[in-house]
Amino acid sequence: MRFFSKYLLPGLAFFLLARAAQALAPFPDSVVPVWPAAGVGFVSFYLLGAAPAAGILIADALAAMMTGHTPSMAFLLAGGNTLCLGIGGLILRKVTGKNSFLDSLNGMLQFIFAGPVLSAFLAALLGIISLKVGSIHPLEDATLPYWTWYVSDMTGIVIVAPLVTAWTRIPLNLPPTLRSLEGVGMFACAAVLSHFVFSSEGHIIFAQYPLPFVFIPIMAWATFRTGHRIITLLLAMIFVYAVIWTMIGQGHFAKMGYPFSIHILQIFTASAAITSLIIHTMIDSLRSNEMALQRANEELEDRVKRRTRHLNKALSNLRAAEASYRTIFENAMEGIYRTDINHRFRKANQALADILGYTNPRELIEEVHDIRTFVADPADLSRFYELLATKGQVKNFESKARRRDGAEIWLSLSSHPIKDKNGKVAGIEGILQDITDRKCSEQELERRAFSDPLTGAANRHFFDHSFEKMLAQAKRTNSGLALLFLDMDNFKDINDTYGHRGGDDVLIETVTRIQSRLRDADLLARIGGDEFALLIHNTRNHKDAAQIAEDIITALGAEYAISKNPIHIGVSIGGSLYPADGQDMETLLERADEAMYRAKQRGKGQFVLWGARPDQMENIS
Incomplete structure (x- = not known):
């Protein structure tokens, strides 16, 4: 099933819509005035990546051969179409990432550039060039076929791509609006207006009036009250209705004569679709921002309540934590210290005094004017400060040191600089352990190994x-x-x-x-x-x-x-x-x-x- 939907279904849909559109061509070799298949190809590349390329290429070529083109000419035309639709769809897939282009104004603008502007332009250009190469259209007759090709591809992408994108999003159930009386009424009104504007009745009675503008209220209704699925479905229904009536020579646009009637119809429909989708995206973003702001306010109020509720507990815990810290500081087995910028001890615990051979921390702080005098090897001291400056901390730094009585011991230091409110280094704090016994054991093991x-x-x-x-x-x-x-x-x-x-x-x-x-x-x-x-x-x-x-x-x-x-x-x-x-x-x-x-x-x-x-x-x- 996954293989079918990813590789075969896009090509099948492309072929069926292409054949349906080819039935609207006024004569066999002419450029098709309506091409919803372009939307299928573009959205397939956007949603599935490059996987459906072969299916779309073959479907496009088959459709072209069924209109009388030779296989070589059919594959030339299909290759250009597939390439151009793939470029636009894959570019849009790349720039939007995991987000749908329907979710933001920026995404909609990216869609307009990649689809109606870039893909449709390139597809029409390559298509006309291919027709000229095959000597189907002379050079002086290229303007109208190119414009027809571009408008048909552009409208197909604008109508079909958002429709498929909206309806393939999870979950796939019907939107609530479509299941309500409001949704039924909306589509009923759209059907009545479409019949009135594009049928012969409306054309005869109100021939001098710009009847398509009567769709503005219903499009505004859908834009403000529904989601992307309803809007795209409504636009597709109106588009299909309008194309059918216009192609048979009835409705407001038909009075302009073919092919301009179908051009103006598609431009009107594409403009309405893009405008509605952009406005809806902006409204949706505003609603999302409003909901996010409301949630943020509720969360802020909740946090204030919780903070107020826990403030007294935090204050009491602070005193307990201070007492606990002091207990840990005074009774820790490791030496804990803090120095100032002049390398003098400012804080030290009893374990540090014991390790360095002093009676108590006060004696250590008063007698030691430079902590660097404890280090036995000056090279270790230079390396310690270099690591502190380059890495911002020192962990498990091992060095020989001298106790107060001159005895050599091994220490393991973990330290980091402390900074003042201006960000300048004001001293060092850290812990140290006496690892003399461990180092002696290591040396003994090394001696035994050799x-x-x-x-x-x-x-x-x-x-x-x-x-x-x-x-x-x-x-x-x-x-x-x-x-x-x-x-x-x-x-x-x-x-x-x-x-x-x-x-x-x-x-x-x-x-x-x-x-x-x-x-x-x-x-x-x-x-x-x-x-x-x-x-x-x-x-x-x-x-x-x-x-x-x-x-x-x-x-x-x-x-x-x-x-x-x-x-x-x-x-x-x-x-x-x-x-x-x-x-x-x-x-x-x-x-x-x-x-x-x-x-x-x-x-x-x-x-x-x-x-x-x-x-x-x-x-x-």
């Missing part, structure tokens, strides 16, 4: 990340970097003899001994059960690396005490150097591993540096 939980040395993940960074730095500064792999000798025997706890003690002591011989820039990582890796910063030659390896072997060769039992354990070391032994991580790792394998082959407590000469490694024969 370090070995048993020994405290870096883990494999952190080693890989650091190796990449330290190698890049060595390349950038043209310095050296030594990579050493350490593998404990006979560590399995210790686990078998003293258990895993004894082995853990050995690993912890091993890390302690190695760390004591490293610089801050060097890195020790545990990369396996009893395997370690060292990154020695700024080491360019094998001799220096050999000295470090020898020192570590000596340190780990000293006696260990496990469960009060003295034991001895050694270590094998293999290494490689940047840039001497490789330019990238993969090469350096492979060559250090190969050197470790060679050291293991030489026996316990040995070290091998890949690519080193024998004279650079004292313990290698």
